[in-house]
Amino acid sequence: MNEQELYDLLKKAQEPKGYFFNKDRERVTDLLQALLLNKDRYGYMCCPCRLASGDRKLDQDIICPCAYRTQDVEEFGSCYCNLYVSKAWNETEGPHPYVPERRPQTRLPY
Amino acid sequence: MVIYKNFKGGFMPPVKLYTLSTCSHCKNTKQFLNSLGVAYDYIDVDLLQGQERTDIIEEVKKYNPNTSFPTILIGNRIIVGFKENEIRGALGL
Numbered sequence: 001m002n003e004q005e006l007y008d009l010l011k012k013a014q015e016p017k018g019y020f021f022n023k024d025r026e027r028v029t030d031l032l033q034a035l036l037l038n039k040d041r042y043g044y045m046c047c048p049c050r051l052a053s054g055d056r057k058l059d060q061d062i063i064c065p066c067a068y069r070t071q072d073v074e075e076f077g078s079c080y081c082n083l084y085v086s087k088a089w090n091e092t093e094g095p096h097p098y099v100p101e102r103r104p105q106t107r108l109p110y
Numbered sequence: 111m112v113i114y115k116n117f118k119g120g121f122m123p124p125v126k127l128y129t130l131s132t133c134s135h136c137k138n139t140k141q142f143l144n145s146l147g148v149a150y151d152y153i154d155v156d157l158l159q160g161q162e163r164t165d166i167i168e169e170v171k172k173y174n175p176n177t178s179f180p181t182i183l184i185g186n187r188i189i190v191g192f193k194e195n196e197i198r199g200a201l202g203l
Binding site for chain 2: 031048
């Protein structure tokens with residue numbers, strides 16, 4: 001699968017749920033390419049903005065879309081990576097607030 | 111020790127980044143520092159293996175127990191995440 005195919009697939013699946021790609025297409029391209037790279041590296045699309053352990057079970061909560069996306073989009077309008085955002089976030093001019101890491105330290109596998 | 115001067119003639123503290131090669135915030139941080147003409151060292155932690163990786167993760171944890179990226183050291187300041195204003199402030203710019 002190439003980046004454009006992944007883009008089309010995810011857009012179709014995620015927009016109806018209220019998760020939109022960042023309007024910064026270049027950033028989205030970078031992140032989708034990183035997801036494809038992580039799929040090659042680990043066998044699953046681990047969050048590009050977090051350090052994967054390489055063990056799918058331990059990384060389960062940070063496989064994209066991560067377990068923290070819902071809360072982050074609700075609270076900040078964006079996921080941790082700024083890949084998925086709310087409609088309102090895209091309609092608001094930046095700079096947008098930094099989304100802090102929500103993953104608890106107890107989930108860190110290292 | 112190398113001493114860098116910043117644009118205002120002050121001394122530039124050493125800058126070190128712990129980053130991931132895939133992380134958008136890490137890329138933005140590097141681009142931002144490049145645009146300011148600031149010299150820095152960086153380590154892409156996801157590209158490390160074995161003992162070196164373990165050692166560097168321990169090092170990051172000391173500065174940032176969340177082990178999130180980028181973790182930015184500017185002199186004695188620790189900045190977690192791509193926060194332009196904090197980075198500028200720590201650099202004295």
